[in-house]
Amino acid sequence: xxxxxxxxxxxRKAAFAFAVFVLVSPAILFFLWTISLSFKSEIDNMAFPPVxxxxxxxxxxxxxxxxxxxxLGYFINSVLVTGGAVLIGLLVGxxxxxxxxxxxxxRFAIVILIARMTPALxxxxxxxxxxxxxxxxxxxxxLIVTHLVITIPIxxxxxxxxxxxxxxxxxxxxxxxxxxxxxAFRHIAVPLARPGIVISSILAFIFxxxxxxxxxxxxxxxxxxLPSAVYNVLSFEQVSWxxxxxxxxxxxxxxxxxxxxxxxxxxxxxxxxxxxxx
Amino acid sequence: xxxxSPAAGLVESDEPQAESPDxxxxxxxxxVPATVVILAVIVFPWLFTVYMSFHIWEIGGGTTFVWLxxxxxxxxxxxxxxxxxxxxxxxxxxxxxxxVLGTLAALVFHREFRGRGILRTIFVMPMMATPVAIAxxxxxxFHPQLGVLNYLLSQVGIPPQAWVYSPSTVIxxxxxxxxxxxxxxxxxxxxxxLAGLPREPYxxxxxxxxxxxxxxxxxxxPLLWPFILxxxxxxxxxxxxxxxxxxxxxxxxPGTASETINIFLYLQAFAYYNIGYASAVVVxxxxxIVAISLLMLHVRQKTxxxx
Numbered sequence: 244x245x246x247x248x249x250x251x252x253x254x255r256k257a258a259f260a261f262a263v264f265v266l267v268s269p270a271i272l273f274f275l276w277t278i279s280l281s282f283k284s285e286i287d288n289m290a291f292p293p294v295x296x297x298x299x300x301x302x303x304x305x306x307x308x309x310x311x312x313x314x315l316g317y318f319i320n321s322v323l324v325t326g327g328a329v330l331i332g333l334l335v336g337x338x339x340x341x342x343x344x345x346x347x348x349x350r351f352a353i354v355i356l357i358a359r360m361t362p363a364l365x366x367x368x369x370x371x372x373x374x375x376x377x378x379x380x381x382x383x384x385x386l387i388v389t390h391l392v393i394t395i396p397i398x399x400x401x402x403x404x405x406x407x408x409x410x411x412x413x414x415x416x417x418x419x420x421x422x423x424x425x426x427a428f429r430h431i432a433v434p435l436a437r438p439g440i441v442i443s444s445i446l447a448f449i450f451x452x453x454x455x456x457x458x459x460x461x462x463x464x465x466x467x468x469l470p471s472a473v474y475n476v477l478s479f480e481q482v483s484w485x486x487x488x489x490x491x492x493x494x495x496x497x498x499x500x501x502x503x504x505x506x507x508x509x510x511x512x513x514x515x516x517x518x519x520x521x
Numbered sequence: 522x523x524x525x526s527p528a529a530g531l532v533e534s535d536e537p538q539a540e541s542p543d544x545x546x547x548x549x550x551x552x553v554p555a556t557v558v559i560l561a562v563i564v565f566p567w568l569f570t571v572y573m574s575f576h577i578w579e580i581g582g583g584t585t586f587v588w589l590x591x592x593x594x595x596x597x598x599x600x601x602x603x604x605x606x607x608x609x610x611x612x613x614x615x616x617x618x619x620x621v622l623g624t625l626a627a628l629v630f631h632r633e634f635r636g637r638g639i640l641r642t643i644f645v646m647p648m649m650a651t652p653v654a655i656a657x658x659x660x661x662x663f664h665p666q667l668g669v670l671n672y673l674l675s676q677v678g679i680p681p682q683a684w685v686y687s688p689s690t691v692i693x694x695x696x697x698x699x700x701x702x703x704x705x706x707x708x709x710x711x712x713x714x715l716a717g718l719p720r721e722p723y724x725x726x727x728x729x730x731x732x733x734x735x736x737x738x739x740x741x742x743p744l745l746w747p748f749i750l751x752x753x754x755x756x757x758x759x760x761x762x763x764x765x766x767x768x769x770x771x772x773x774x775p776g777t778a779s780e781t782i783n784i785f786l787y788l789q790a791f792a793y794y795n796i797g798y799a800s801a802v803v804v805x806x807x808x809x810i811v812a813i814s815l816l817m818l819h820v821r822q823k824t825x826x827x828x
Contacts, residue, residue: 259634266626267640269701270647276669277658293669335554342551351552358563360814362762364783365803368790369566369573375580391562399555424547455653455765460791470653474769484661491654502649506642509649513709 280488281305288484304485308493311486317472320383324458324468325451327387332394332447337440340402341428345411352403358396366392367460374461381463389457394447401446401512405439406432442512445505449498469494567807574800584797591801600777601802604785608761611692611781615699615760620753622700623707624745630708631715645705652702656769659698660685663770685771688778695779698766703759707752714748715741754817761810782806 280288282300308314343351370389371380379385413435414427422430433440458471467475473490502509574592577585595601630641647655662670663684671681684694722740731739764783767773773780773788780788786806790799 259629259632262625262629263634263640266622266629267644270643273655273658273701274643274646276662280658280661289667291667291672293667293672331558335558338551339555342548345551346548348549348552351556354559354564357811357814358559360758360810361567361807362764362783362810364762364764364786365570365807366563366566368796368799368803369569370562371791372569372573372578372580372796388562391558392566395555395558395563424550428551449649453651453653455651456768456787470651473657474653487657487661491651491658494654495650498649498651499646502646503642506645509645510709510713513706 277488277492280484281492283485285483285485304489305493307483307486308490312472314472314490314493317467317469320386320458320462320466321452321468321470323383324386324390324466325448327383328390328394328451329398329444329447331387331391332398333440333444336395336398336443337402337433337436338428339399341406341432341436343399344403344406345414352400355396355399355403358392359400363392363454364456367457371460380461381465383466385461386458386466386468389461390451390454393451393454397447397450398443401443402436402439405436405442409435438508441505442508445501445508446512449501449509452498570800570803570807573797574804576797578796578800580794580796587797591798592805594798595801595805600780601782601785603777604780604782607692607779608781608783611696611699611763611779612757612760614693614696615703615763616753616756618696618700619704619707619756620749623704623752624711624749626704626708627711627715630712645709647702648705652765653769655702656698656766659766660770663694685779686775688775691771691775691779695767695770698770699760699763702766703756707756710752710755711745711748714745718744750817750820754814757817758810758814761813 279295279297281304282297282302283294284297284301284303287294287297339351342348366389370385370392374380374382374385409432414422414431417427417431418424453470454468455470455474458466458468459475462468462471473487473494575586575588577587577591626644630637630644662668663686665671665681665683665686668684670684674681683690685691718741722744723736726736726740762783763781764787767779767781767784768787771779773784782802783806786799786802789795789802
């Protein structure tokens with residue numbers, strides 16, 4: 244290595260820079276193009292050759308998204324469904340993760356694992372039939388229940404791993420001192436597991452927020468969440484590209500912001516096996 | 522590196538218990554609420570699907586028990602066979618390409634360079650963004666006349682492509698989107714593996730005069746293999762299940778050229794309302810996915826696991 248000439252060193256650096264460029268440019272170009280579409284007039288969006296830089300940039304597309312659609316309503320639906328599913332997921336999933344980790348029962352973990360492998364779509368048919376019988380199609384409640392299929396396996400799975408990584412000695416000591424198992428869980432294990440809880444909530448939030456097909460089938464007109472609204476309403480009723488690109492960015496915005504500000508937690512969670520929903 | 526420790530814990534769960542049994546006994550209580558919910562929203566749908574698959578099931582109407590007729594019909598259904606082939610081709614491509622690119626990307630992002638943090642964040646964004654939103658933007662880019670991709674190709678002298686509008690290019694095009702979206706996940710998993718590599722083998726290899734290529738082949742790659750295998754398992758499972766992007770971009774078309782099992786299943790259930798038939802598809806699909814997953818988990822357990 245020491246005998247390497249200056250030319251070789253420069254070449255090596257250039258090759259590395261080129262590799263970085265090749266890797267990152269598809270993502271950069273995609274998002275730049277989406278931003279460009281969202282800030283251009285309809286005429287510029289339909290021009291060929293394409294106009295790349297909006298001049299002058301216009302907010303008209305964003306105004307269209309909010310004025311011609313009940314975008315805020317869909318946003319609230321999304322927040323209610325995702326919020327509800329993550330909250331219930333945490334309430335039942337964190338204790339479950341603890342119980343499974345401490346009792347080392349593998350049977351339950353296998354059910355969770357299989358649930359993670361199963362396509363989300365396969366839950367949709369039976370749940371659709373049941374909700375239709377109950378007259379619950381088109382309600383937020385039905386969607387929250389369905390989104391539990393996404394949030395619970397992620398949360399339980401990550402929490403099993405997290406509680407397993409915590410030493411049990413502290414809890415054992417507390418129980419010798421007369422603590423109940425519940426108190427040991429509530430006052431010792433949960434505070435220690437807070438980072439794990441944050442990680443699992445973030446991932447459960449992302450996958451629930453991004454889910455699309457449950458709301459297409461079960462959302463009806465009243466309970467539509469953002470992803471299915473963007474697909475059903477915007478893409479059919481307005482074929483124009485600008486508002487569609489603007490809506491696509493707005494829908495992804497909460498998740499992209501999380502990616503930027505909570506990347507460490509997301510990476511930790513994903514590598515802990517909290518992989519993808521169906 | 523504690524990556525994948527839950528799965529590892531699963532494997533080693535038969536160890537003798539250190540704690541005293543009376544501490545252990547009431548831990549199951551913690552899992553009761555989750556068990557109730559999981560029985561209701563996960564296990565019940567599984568069983569109910571099997572039940573429905575033995576019936577002709579009219580929505581809001583009667584049901585007729587037909588025993589295995591739906592399965593017989595399914596195995597004779599040409600369209601299902603084609604969907605199976607599409608799914609396998611798609612899965613193969615959408616697994617191997619991200620594995621290779623993602624591993625290379627991990628090697629690149631493992632090195633220190635200026636702007637690494639921000640560039641890695643951007644690189645990871647495709648897998649985080651809402652799939653439907655992404656799919657809609659790709660659809661605009663694939664537009665044969667006005668799409669930006671054909672314009673870019675024309676600038677480097679490549680004739681315009683039909684992308685998702687031709688039966689022969691639709692699956693490779695959908696694979697392209699999938700690769701773009703999920704290579705980052707492979708990168709993250711392998712990067713996690715790289716972060717935990719020991720230093721000693723490299724030091725002794727350097728003393729022995731090994732070059733960097735030899736070190737990669739004989740040290741880095743074997744140590745990374747368990748992580749690549751995990752990424753491979755996840756990619757296969759995810760690629761088999763892809764729905765959103767295919768549904769939005771091509772809906773299985775043109776004709777049925779890109780109809781995967783998932784799309785076939787959706788159409789049978791919610792476009793043609795063949796609920797019993799679609800349930801049979803779910804059962805078969807479920808069996809395939811679980812079988813493949815267990816096979817791969819078995820392979821993973823057999824490989825040495827030192828993480």
